[in-house]
Amino acid sequence: MSNILKGAAALSLALVVSACGNNAPEEEYVVVEPEPISVEPTYTGKYK
Numbered sequence: 376m377s378n379i380l381k382g383a384a385a386l387s388l389a390l391v392v393s394a395c396g397n398n399a400p401e402e403e404y405v406v407v408e409p410e411p412i413s414v415e416p417t418y419t420g421k422y423k
């Protein structure tokens with residue numbers, strides 16, 4: 376093989392590897408807002 380053909384093959388291989396190696400999954404950030412805390416009614420013994 377000529378040097379030009381070897382260089383072109385090496386360059387194309389490097390391009391394919393670099394293009395395929397960049398597909399790492401990114402982390403997703405999930406923000407969960409807490410619900411407001413409510414006080415349960417207490418029994419007083421009498422009706423209001």
